[in-house]
Amino acid sequence: MLALGKLLELTLAGREPAEKTQLTVDGVRMRWLGEGALEVRPPEARDNGQDLLLSAGIHGNETAPIELLDRLLHDIARGDLKPRARILFLFGNPEAIRRGERYIEQDVNRLFNGRHDQSSGAEALRACELERLAATFFSVPERTRLHYDLHTAIRGSKIEQFALYPYKEGRQHSRRELARLSAAGMEAVLLQSKVSITFTAYTYEQLEAEAFTLELGKARPFGENGQVNVERLETRLKQIIEGTEPEEPQALDGLQLFSVAREIIKHSEHFRLNLPADIENFSELEPGYLLAEDIADTRWIVEEQGARIIFPNPKVKNGLRAGILIVPANPEQLG
Ligand SMILES: O=C(O)CCC(=O)N[C@@H](CCC(=O)O)C(=O)O
Ligand SMILES: [Zn+2]
Numbered sequence: 237m238l239a240l241g242k243l244l245e246l247t248l249a250g251r252e253p254a255e256k257t258q259l260t261v262d263g264v265r266m267r268w269l270g271e272g273a274l275e276v277r278p279p280e281a282r283d284n285g286q287d288l289l290l291s292a293g294i295h296g297n298e299t300a301p302i303e304l305l306d307r308l309l310h311d312i313a314r315g316d317l318k319p320r321a322r323i324l325f326l327f328g329n330p331e332a333i334r335r336g337e338r339y340i341e342q343d344v345n346r347l348f349n350g351r352h353d354q355s356s357g358a359e360a361l362r363a364c365e366l367e368r369l370a371a372t373f374f375s376v377p378e379r380t381r382l383h384y385d386l387h388t389a390i391r392g393s394k395i396e397q398f399a400l401y402p403y404k405e406g407r408q409h410s411r412r413e414l415a416r417l418s419a420a421g422m423e424a425v426l427l428q429s430k431v432s433i434t435f436t437a438y439t440y441e442q443l444e445a446e447a448f449t450l451e452l453g454k455a456r457p458f459g460e461n462g463q464v465n466v467e468r469l470e471t472r473l474k475q476i477i478e479g480t481e482p483e484e485p486q487a488l489d490g491l492q493l494f495s496v497a498r499e500i501i502k503h504s505e506h507f508r509l510n511l512p513a514d515i516e517n518f519s520e521l522e523p524g525y526l527l528a529e530d531i532a533d534t535r536w537i538v539e540e541q542g543a544r545i546i547f548p549n550p551k552v553k554n555g556l557r558a559g560i561l562i563v564p565a566n567p568e569q570l571g
Contacts, residue, residue: 240266241313244306261315272327284479286321289383296332300461301386320479324373348438374443381445388455393517400449402440403428411570421468424492495565502558504531509550517546
């Protein structure tokens, strides 16, 4: 296999490849763009105008998505997968991947959309670099832009696989993209209702890509991901890469939609989250439930009918989101 197909090995070893560009037997050009970054370009005659950004390892301990991208790259490098799409593969936080940690000093997925400018350190520089790589990749006009940022979650979940769809003022969420996610095995989508500082928020808001954070199961170390079933997603990604996706009826096939009722923000070290440590994502909370408390008698009490909690995490830094309260959403708000 071509050396550049081994992007994960190179990244884990912290090595640069000797050759920065290689051609597969099939005429596909692979180009190393920097640590954890590789562009794949089909021969011109086969290019179908799709630009696909696939990122994983924004959180270094979320290994199932990294293994998935590694398999796709191996298949391309061996000539077994024949891209018609142009693809950018990114491993988000190489040092955190090497150490098997979510992050080293700062969560990279809270440093986009300008946040890295207000910060310093290796992870702020990496977020800036990821923005630059994505912006360059998505700078070619008249091509279709799609970004999937793949994650696994800290805790178990009542809904195992789901997507988060960013928000931009005046832009409608696409029913067609939701149908595609449903076909890729996602069981639910959370429609964001305000701008954010994650990687997909950046590519959606600034680069006009359709962009989704995909949650695929529970985070585990390399080699221990047997319980994370990415078969349907992997099949769909291969179809997008090869341009062989079946034409979609726009059915959402039981896909559950949610919207954000409130983000729970941790303001101080006095923040207390009133939930069991092993609570699963999408657990329901009754109206009247005292969810969290913070300084200055701040109290977060559930008011919404049908509310559920995702990503509860009292250990985040002050000023960051310590959980999201969500409620069922109406498919009529889709484009
Ligand atoms: O399990 C958790 O608490 C976090 C899992 C995770 O990393 N989720 C992403 C979601 C990004 C988004 O809001 O689009 C994150 O928190 O960065
Ligand atoms: Zn993550």
